Amino acid sequence: MAMGEPAADGLTEKCGVVGMSLDEEDAALPLYYGLYALQHRGQESAGIVTHDGFQQHSHVEMGLVGDAFDEADVESLKGSSGIGHVRYPTAGSVDTSCAQPFTVSFKGGALGLSHNGNLVNAAEVRDDLANKGHAFTSDGDTEVIAHDLARNLLEEDLVRAVKRTMERVHGSYALTITHDDTVLGVRDPEGNRPLCIGRLDDGHVIASESAAIDTLGGELVRDVKPGELVVLHEDGGGFDSYQLKDPEHTAHCFFEYVYFARPDSVIDEELVYEVRRELGRKLWAEAGADTDVVMPVPDSGRAFASGYADAAQEDDADVEFAEGLMKNRYVGRTFIMPTQEARERAVRLKLNPIRSTVEGKTVTLIDDSIVRGTTSDQLVELLYDAGAEEVHVRIGAPKILAPCYMGINMATREELIGANRSTEEICEHIGADSLSYLSVDAITEAVGKSGDDLCLGCVTGEYPYDIDGEMTDRDVERPVVRPEPVDAD
DSSP states (O other), X not given: OGGGOOGGGSOOOOEEEEEEEESSSOSHHHHHHHHHHTGGGOOSEEEEEEEOSSOEEEEEEESOHHHHOOHXXXXXXXXXXXXXXXXXOSSSOSSTTTXXXXXXXXXXXXEEEEEEEEESSHHHHHHHHHHTTOOOSOSSHHHHHHHHHHHHHTTSOHHHHHHHHHHHOOEEEEEEEEETTEEEEEEXXXXXXXXXXXXXXXXXXXXSSHHHHHHTTOEEEEEOOTTEEEEEOTXXXXXXXXXOOOOSSOXXXXXXXXXXXXXXXXXXXXXXXXXXXXXXXXXXXXXXOOOSEEEEOXXXXXXXXXHXXXXXXXXXXXXXXXXXXXXXTTOOTTOOOOSHHHHHHHHHHHEEEOHHHHTTOEEEEEESOOSSOTTHHHXXXXXXXXXXXXXXXXXXXXXXXXXXXSSOOOOOTTTOHHHHSOHHHXXXXXXXXXXXXXXXXXXXXXHTOOGGGEEOXXXXXXXXXXXXXXXXXSOOOOOOOOOOOOOOO
């Protein structure tokens, strides 16, 4: 969360997907556990689709995983293969019509589809399919993918059908799919969203993050490659791989490493926790403040602050790492904030300073980002009220200048404080003694990828996709979706 801001004012997660094929055991309960491990990626809805070899079973509800399912719900989902989804809406409504997995029954069988990401050209593909007679029940882009794939499956085998859909849609997607009792995983050609494969005692699993595989007692095999289709064997014994597109460059979302992924997840062979510690070390190297104490905004700033403090101490700076803010974990997303006074009170309900750590000290406060800045000033004020002599803010990512079109609920440019104010002006706005952001170069070095292989659009204003009205940072070929001509009688 950005500078301790409530969820509505900061970054919100994208979605989480999981799919598995087991030998004998029903998949529903391990899918349920897998969704629990991915709960941080979405809290608006949760759902599971299974197939028992004869028919498809589905349960999708609004709310957290523990609220969306009871024991009877899980027991009703028969079958040794299935997929699951946790959602935070980035395209489509906040209601059950856009909750996932999305299901389609058609002449070629039954489809279930879970999607993490966001399509750029969903409207074009939707209009084309609508002209061909497809009726849509939601305004989400996941249904567009499902209908396009179903249409292709009427004319092609499974692999060719997925490839045709991949050639028509443009944007970010990590997918888990059921086609009857076959489970697939697909990652977009730029690899914007994470997706990995794991081995279980009784089968194989595909998930947004390796933490879900760990939760199931499994072993991480590898990441799904950008542009790859993975088909799990129906007995859970293995998987087949099809490299449908092999791009020259990728566009991994750097914010997965900075904020969204769990720190215990491994993404593209990098442990997220260690990447964040390295980002903290670079933050000290670029903009270290020689203060008495360095403390994180819990929980997102913790690994950054740990790395920052270690680097400071290696430079013989007398900087102590300390937990100076305690988080109330029982104030949820639905906390009512009808007035500005209530919104200000929400900061104190969620975070409380430890006075003995702060009083009479100079403090460096570290977090991952500042998005709107609507409550950042209150957080700094908390530390001053607790007796801090100075408060210096350090951010483990570059300044956010532009919105995200790839699935993060990022504010518009009008709302982004970094798009409209200089660093000095933001510092004055939040009331800190100083403010510094991490450089883009530090991000690429810590992640171990060049800027050509990362999506940095929100901090550079240049995107790896062809987005109307925005600049790109590479040559992009956007699919041309043209309705087929209708023969006149």
